[in-house]
Amino acid sequence: MSHEPSGRVVKIEIDGRVVEARTGEFLLAVARRAGIDIPAICQHEAVDPAGNCRMCLVEITKASWDGWSRLVTACLYPTEQDLIVKTHSAPVIEARTxxxxxxxxxxxxxxxxxxxxxxxxxxxxxxxxxxxxxxxxILCGLCIRVCEKLGPAAIYTVNRGGRKKVAGPFEGPPPDCIGCAACAEVCPTSCITVAERDGTRTIWDKEFQLLACTTCGRTLVTIEEARYFGRKGGLGESYYQLCDRCKRLQTAQQATKVAGLPLTVGGLGEASGRPFRSPGSLTTSR
Amino acid sequence: MTTSLPARFGVPQELEARCARLKAEREGKRLTILVCCGTGCLANGSAKVADAFARELHARGIDADVGLAFKRTGCHGFCQRGPLVVMMPDETFYQRVKPKDVPKIVEQTVVGGKVIATLLYKDPNSKQRITRYHEIPFYQKQTRVAMRNIGLVDPRDLRDSLARGAYLAVAKALGAMTPEQVIAEVDQSGLRGRGGAGFSTGRKWRSARAAPGERKFVICNGDEGDPGAFKDRSILEGDPHSVIEGMIIGAYAVGAHEGFVYVREEYPLAVENLGHALCDARAAGLLGRNILGTGFDFDVQISRGGGAFVCGESSALMKSIAGMVGEPRAKYIHATDRGLFDLPSVLNNVESWSDVPVIIEKGAAWFAAMGTAKSKGTKAFSLVGKVKNTGLVETPMGITLRELIFDIGGGILNDRPFKAVQTGGPSGGCVPAHLLDLPIDYEKLTEAGSMMGSGGMIVMDDRTCMVDVARYFTRFLWDESCGKCTPCREGLSQLQIVHDRICRGLGREEDLPLMERLGAVMETAALCALGKSANFPVKSTLQYFRDEYVAHVRDKRCPAGICKDLTIYRIIDEQCNGCGACLRVCPSKAITGKPKQLHALDQGLCISCGACFDVCTPMNAIAFDPRPHAAAVPPAAPGAAPARRNS
Incomplete structure (x- = not known):
């Protein structure tokens, strides 16, 4: 569910500090902006909050509530006037424990x-x-939400309750998976395995051919990923022919040609040391 | 026999005139035969009884008799005694009717006007045969509002409902009231959500009306998934027009033009009868464009649920209607602002919708005169378990549990001692005997550690192990939790593991505080009402029946003799008269013996089911003892440890 704060500026109290916020803005965002730490596992700036993990529970009350208070998830609770928030009260710590x-x-x-x-x-x-x-x-659901956000929505939870797990349709390799590995990137417990070997990537029991940079041969993204994001982002197929490093090199070479300056490769900085880098991981890196 | 289905009603007055004419026509009948074709009676063979009536009346050439009507109706409520046949206007009540009884009924009662004593209900307490419907103790204390037409109308015949005044409240609301007046009336009636949460219906409608937006929805929650509950089912099966009527009024009040009835696929008859009713109402101009010529448009479609208990939770239900996975969302932003398809939506229970037309017709004061200070009107209950009169009951709020179970329910089966009643479905609490005089309303049940829920009442006797009961409901909820949030999913897994352990004699005393601590966090930390209340069966049994838990963990003993790993049965030689009753019910052939001679029980074959104990009530020659060396039972495989993904 998308969420738009209504925009009226109000004052709320978090752990004794008065903080300004817009009504409707989620408490977690307000607290983080004020530098107040609330632990959260299933929250990620790339996706909408879901309230799955419950780690960001905080205790809220108001002066007018006659001492009554309740626990709410900060990631989803819309800010309202006169709210008093305790992020580390005894019931909160008990719940998190x-x-x-x-x-x-x-x-x-x-x-x-x-x-x-x-x-x-x-x-x-x-x-x-x-x-x-x-x-x-731990079924935080981040992998599912990021996959949905990027478009393929290849994986989802199957079953209910204690039998719930993340899987592709019929628990087989997900047909819509493009191998971008964004799910693995956001997974807090690193439990989605991605293996790369001999120009292929294996994820969700599915093997993908990796595209190699036409200049340096470094592997970039999967063919399916290049096709998907090339079309979706309007980037065209040629966008993925060069790796980031070679693209910068090429740009720099053209620039120096114009300016007439000498160029050394080492001066441009190394490309990412990660084994893969994809549009998914670019948008979701923490 | 009667006039054909009405053409479209152009104005409210046409409907009113037609209702009056149909009413007079039906009151003029010499005899109306009502055969209950609710699910309970159908299971007992009432379809064959109804067919036999049709055949017999036809064979005797009296089916064309203008003074006679024969109807297949919805549930009369007294399911225990089905199939039921009621003769109006005398209210002659025949029970346990078999097809072979039908010729006799037609011969003696329909033609001869005589009552057949053997088919009448016999009060087990007074041993008297009772002729009339309303004189039967089961019905005496009931007041039927939401279920006012069930059993009296053929749900497939709109004219029947019209004769009972259906849609007159729509004519009144749309013709003579503003939406604000409708909301004020419902608000003043004190009607609260009959799905169990008990939120004020008037307030909910007012919020939805105030919510910005052109497109709004009204939704009927017919996803009654609780084990042992069947009130919504009976209403949808037996009187769908009252629900549709309520929804039209609600839609008019909040400014919605689209409605959904979310009903379980497992309720085929409800889906079928509701579908029929919607078509009939549309054809009559009571639904669709320009209802009754008032310019108000509204239509309803059926959305069938796939059987997930959690889809009875309003936000999960709305997701399910929208075609998404039925998982609840945080309701910090109410459905009246952002519900179905993120648009303002009003969701009410089947029973609430069915109450609405009566409130509009008879007024808020009439409704509010019934019930308690904060819980007004009547409430439907599904009375099941170890009670003599299983069935569907509607009484004013404030009736005590004792009246409900002992007066209406007739007391405990086989006159065993009462132990507890679980109210409100699987996540309700178990209320013990010392609270039997508790008046039933939302607040009182919550104070007792239970809840109103959907009105399920599961009665338990002394042969019920409360630890086993808590284990059963924990298992049910573990199965049915959506698994989205941690406290509900993992908490129920662990509660189930601990209960399994205790029932196997492997429990530890520290398990009890462990469960209490976990349960308290589940209540405050879970995302939806299912998770927040999933702890209630455990909490209430720990509160009221802690000694049973202690007996299980400390003494490795099941006081009720139910937990098989802790119980062995034996025959008391001095008391056995060799009647053979136990021998016949033993499923594992562990009991042997000649007639009138002492019987013997082979412990090697006995599975400790206790069937022999339950049938040996006259002699009490069977006893149970704690099983020796109970601790030797191997530990349970972690039942809740699911097969997990290994990608």
Missing amino acids: VLCDLWLARCPDSAYVQKLAAEFGIEKTSYQPAAVPTDQC
């Missing part, structure tokens, strides 16, 4: 979850841990 404990039971061998739980003083889960080895998905 139990959440981490639950994730640790679900993914006992996930380094990400272990670190998160440790921040709340949990070394070992109070609950029954899943049989090892588990996969390390």
